[in-house]
Amino acid sequence: MRAPDAAVIRRGLKVTGMYVVSIAVALSLSAGLIAITGGPWRKVLSALLDGSIRNPGRWGGTLAEAAPLLIVALGAIISTRAGLVNIGQEGQVAVGAALAAFVATRGSGPLVLVAAIAAGFIGGALWAGIAALLRFWRNVPEVISTLLLVFIAAQATGYLLTRTFLLLDSDPNKPNRVQTSAQLDSATRIGRVRLFGNEFPWSVPVALLLAIAVALLLHRSVWGFRLTVLGRNPRTAQRIGVPVVVAGAAALAISGAMAGLAGAAMLAGGTANYRYTPGFANSVGWEGLLVALVARNRPLVCLPTAFIFASLRTGSGFLAATGVERSIVDVVRALLVLALLVPPAVAAVQRRRVSPPPAAAAAEEPTVIMGATA
Amino acid sequence: MIASVFNVIGDVLSSEAMYNSAVRFAIVLAFAATGEWVAEKAGTLNISIEAMMIGGAYTSAAVFTATDTVPVALLAGVAAGVVVALIQAHLSHQLTIDQFVVGLTLNLFVLGLALFLDSRWKAVTSVVKPTKILLLSEIPFLGEALFGQPWPMYLIVPIVPAAWWLVFRTRWGLEVRAVGDSPQAADVSGIHVNRRRRESIMVAGACAGLGGGVLVLGQISISGYEAGHVGLKGIIAIAAVIFGGWTLRGTIIGCALFGYFFALQLTLPVLGHRINPQLAASLPYVVALTVTAVFATRTRQPRALAQPFVRGLT
Numbered sequence: 001m002r003a004p005d006a007a008v009i010r011r012g013l014k015v016t017g018m019y020v021v022s023i024a025v026a027l028s029l030s031a032g033l034i035a036i037t038g039g040p041w042r043k044v045l046s047a048l049l050d051g052s053i054r055n056p057g058r059w060g061g062t063l064a065e066a067a068p069l070l071i072v073a074l075g076a077i078i079s080t081r082a083g084l085v086n087i088g089q090e091g092q093v094a095v096g097a098a099l100a101a102f103v104a105t106r107g108s109g110p111l112v113l114v115a116a117i118a119a120g121f122i123g124g125a126l127w128a129g130i131a132a133l134l135r136f137w138r139n140v141p142e143v144i145s146t147l148l149l150v151f152i153a154a155q156a157t158g159y160l161l162t163r164t165f166l167l168l169d170s171d172p173n174k175p176n177r178v179q180t181s182a183q184l185d186s187a188t189r190i191g192r193v194r195l196f197g198n199e200f201p202w203s204v205p206v207a208l209l210l211a212i213a214v215a216l217l218l219h220r221s222v223w224g225f226r227l228t229v230l231g232r233n234p235r236t237a238q239r240i241g242v243p244v245v246v247a248g249a250a251a252l253a254i255s256g257a258m259a260g261l262a263g264a265a266m267l268a269g270g271t272a273n274y275r276y277t278p279g280f281a282n283s284v285g286w287e288g289l290l291v292a293l294v295a296r297n298r299p300l301v302c303l304p305t306a307f308i309f310a311s312l313r314t315g316s317g318f319l320a321a322t323g324v325e326r327s328i329v330d331v332v333r334a335l336l337v338l339a340l341l342v343p344p345a346v347a348a349v350q351r352r353r354v355s356p357p358p359a360a361a362a363a364e365e366p367t368v369i370m371g372a373t374a
Numbered sequence: 375m376i377a378s379v380f381n382v383i384g385d386v387l388s389s390e391a392m393y394n395s396a397v398r399f400a401i402v403l404a405f406a407a408t409g410e411w412v413a414e415k416a417g418t419l420n421i422s423i424e425a426m427m428i429g430g431a432y433t434s435a436a437v438f439t440a441t442d443t444v445p446v447a448l449l450a451g452v453a454a455g456v457v458v459a460l461i462q463a464h465l466s467h468q469l470t471i472d473q474f475v476v477g478l479t480l481n482l483f484v485l486g487l488a489l490f491l492d493s494r495w496k497a498v499t500s501v502v503k504p505t506k507i508l509l510l511s512e513i514p515f516l517g518e519a520l521f522g523q524p525w526p527m528y529l530i531v532p533i534v535p536a537a538w539w540l541v542f543r544t545r546w547g548l549e550v551r552a553v554g555d556s557p558q559a560a561d562v563s564g565i566h567v568n569r570r571r572r573e574s575i576m577v578a579g580a581c582a583g584l585g586g587g588v589l590v591l592g593q594i595s596i597s598g599y600e601a602g603h604v605g606l607k608g609i610i611a612i613a614a615v616i617f618g619g620w621t622l623r624g625t626i627i628g629c630a631l632f633g634y635f636f637a638l639q640l641t642l643p644v645l646g647h648r649i650n651p652q653l654a655a656s657l658p659y660v661v662a663l664t665v666t667a668v669f670a671t672r673t674r675q676p677r678a679l680a681q682p683f684v685r686g687l688t
Contacts, residue, residue, distance in 0.1 A: 148609060148659045293479070330487075331486045334480075
């Protein structure tokens with residue numbers, strides 16, 4: 001181990017400083033926005049903390065919210081690694097959850113649960129597969145197709161809820177008039193972990209293991225290496241024998257499958273009271289994607305990020321008492337994301353301006369350029 | 375079955391309301407698509423066009439609520455679009471953060487911000503009365519659609535040729551096209567690549583912001599800002615650019631096509647035809663997806679589309 005030289009330390013400190021400043025700017029902008037619109041920003045902050053961690057039994061709920069976000073983010077990382085920008089997770093989550101509900105409401109028992117989760121996985125893969133097909137067969141930018149598919153997914157899953165032979169609950173005594181699927185049988189649900197007065201479904205530890213597995217696969221396996229080469233330079237990838245189309249399409253489909261898996265896990269883990277409802281995905285797809293962006297595509301960094309984003313979700317439930325609309329959370333989240341994107345970019349620009357000595361340059365992580373495959 | 379399909383087609387083709395509505399949707403799309411076309415010519419696949427439209431729509435509606443003057447409201451919409459464009463341009467073409475990452479985050483940010491501000495300052499608009507051009511608006515079928523729209527809609531008429539002139543007849547436009555096709559060559563011949571790209575995004579922001587304003591002020595049946603009004607129309611505008619094979623003429627035809635399907639969704643129930651609501655709602659999006667699949671490979675796109683430019687890299 002070589003002792004880091006002063007320049008590297010100085011640069012590290014500078015980046016840390018920039019992070020602190022930009023997060024502070026994002027938070028004060030949010031506080032300012034609440035203040036202009038006449039809301040008490042201190043109360044908002046404390047409500048968010050109460051709702052996400054401080055009140056008894058809340059952090060379990062936050063963990064339960066974090067698991068699907070994490071799974072979606074892991075999927076997003078896989079496609080980004082391969083240089084493909086999948087931004088349609090919101091639709092893939094919905095399709096995965098709908099297919100899972102279709103299977104899960106057909107029977108009961110642990111086997112049905114496994115089948116339902118597999119259905120979610122496949123559903124997400126198929127939905128992203130459409131985009132992959134269009135990308136490699138017809139050269140349609142996957143950015144556009146995945147986005148359009150989000151809207152189509154909302155309508156398609158909405159249609160499933162209008163027919164009893166598909167998803168609509170046929171029980172005449174169902175609790176309300178909203179069109180929902182039947183409730184999952186108690187034997188078809190994911191079990192719950194009880195810990196220090198908090199409870200969360202088993203999907204939370206599984207998601208944690210998935211994160212570790214994805215990290216290992218991407219950084220330590222041949223498969224991960226191939227994906228990385230593909231993402232950074234498709235031409236080189238072709239020369240070293242990576243099947244560009246197959247690997248790219250697979251990466252996109254797997255990222256969709258992860259989103260579908262998240263949807264299935266949400267359904268069997270208790271979201272919307274074990275029913276598939278209209279708007280089931282509820283922004284989990286978008287937010288999971290943001291988790292991956294903020295973590296700059298490192299699976300293990302997604303763990304704390306997913307928890308923070310989940311805190312905003314569960315915390316927003318406590319905002320009603322402060323009289324501030326919960327959509328403020330969307331603003332805070334997006335501002336935070338923008339704030340976290342800026343410091344590394346500024347650092348990269350500065351590094352390019354002052355060209356570093358060769359030793360330091362070799363030690364640096366090369367910049368990943370997404371979307372450079374066109 | 376076949377007879378009823380012909381019946382529906384006949385009804386739709388002879389319905390003036392259908393043409394009216396289709397032209398309005400097409401015009402709103404055309405504002406955004408024209409701007410997007412300029413940005414794509416410079417090499418940016420600008421997905422925050424959606425955010426620019428949302429910003430323009432809410433700001434126009436809110437300013438109209440406060441001032442009750444349409445021109446001021448539209449200008450405010452343009453300003454909002456440009457503000458979003460400034461953020462997008464500087465983050466993606468100065469700090470070289472990935473343009474899709476910035477675009478997506480901005481889309482979510484502006485959507486949330488508009489929703490939040492709308493909950494505090496409710497934006498209510500009233501419809502601008504249609505201006506009927508004498509005699510021409512009496513032409514059957516298309517007359518009212520083309521010559522009897524509210525006046526903000528007609529702003530598209532100068533904007534499209536202006537955009538064409540800007541891109542094909544000015545030095546700035548020549549540089550924009552150079553930057554979109556071959557940034558390295560443009561760079562060595564002394565063009566500031568990222569500055570041109572930033573400027574073209576501003577143009578996109580101004581057009582899309584105006585489009586958002588026209589959407590809330592010129593559309594019948596819209597009485598205030600609602601999140602669903604923009605509802606991925608920016609992305610549809612991008613699809614129109616792809617459909618048009620990166621020509622302005624084709625882009626406008628694409629807008630007309632997608633506008634038609636948006637109108638279909640509104641008019642079919644009015645004409646008394648039953649259509650599955652989910653199918654009707656997703657129709658424009660399915661058509662956009664299909665059409666881009668058919669036309670994406672047809673013509674040459676700007677060669678450096680969606681590729682960031684960093685001097686010395688590659």
